[in-house]
Amino acid sequence: MKAKKSAPSGRAKIEKELKDALGEIDEEGLLFLLRQAQVLIHNTRVDKLNREAGTPRVVTAAAPEPDRPAVSIETSEGGKTIFLTLGRSRKVLTPEEMKRIVQICYAAESRSEALRRLFTVLARERKDILADATIGNPDNPLLVGLFEAVRARYRLEDR
Secondary structure: OOOOOOOOOHHHHHHHHHHHHHOOOOHHHHHHHHHHHHHHHHHHHHHHHHHHHOOOOOOOOOOOEOOEOOEEEEEOOOOOOEEEEEOOEEEEEOHHHHHHHHHHHHHOOOHHHHHHHHHHHHHHHOHHHHHHOOOOOOOOHHHHHHHHHHHHHOOOOOO
16 A cells, blocks of 8 residues: 655645746746745844844734725934834835935826836835735825825925
8 A cells, every 4th residue: 555645734835836836927927926025034034133122013003994095104203214104014214215205206297107106116115115015006095095195294395
């Protein structure tokens, strides 16, 4: 009697399924998966450092209105840190990063153009924001909410 080979379980099963799927994914899809993996690795390292430093993980409890996702922008005392909440994700930005977002929201000729630019810049410079808030395209309601929150809160300086 032959011994049955046991089916892979847990992590091994997922790794096998991922390897099997790779052959059917085009280069753009592979690049997307690689970026997502990099974001996950980065977030895991940050969480580990925060635990070691004793920094509590922030979880927001406020539920968004049914037709409007929660988006908020808060500035720390002294203005050295900006807290950006997109749905259930809370991210920290520097004032320079927020200035860049404000410029994008005002520089475009239309809202849709601003959303495309905002998505592109975040995908290039702050993939973690898009990944953690599960924003996969420029038309995502959270990105629209960010645009509206920025326009409501900030103005471009006259030069």
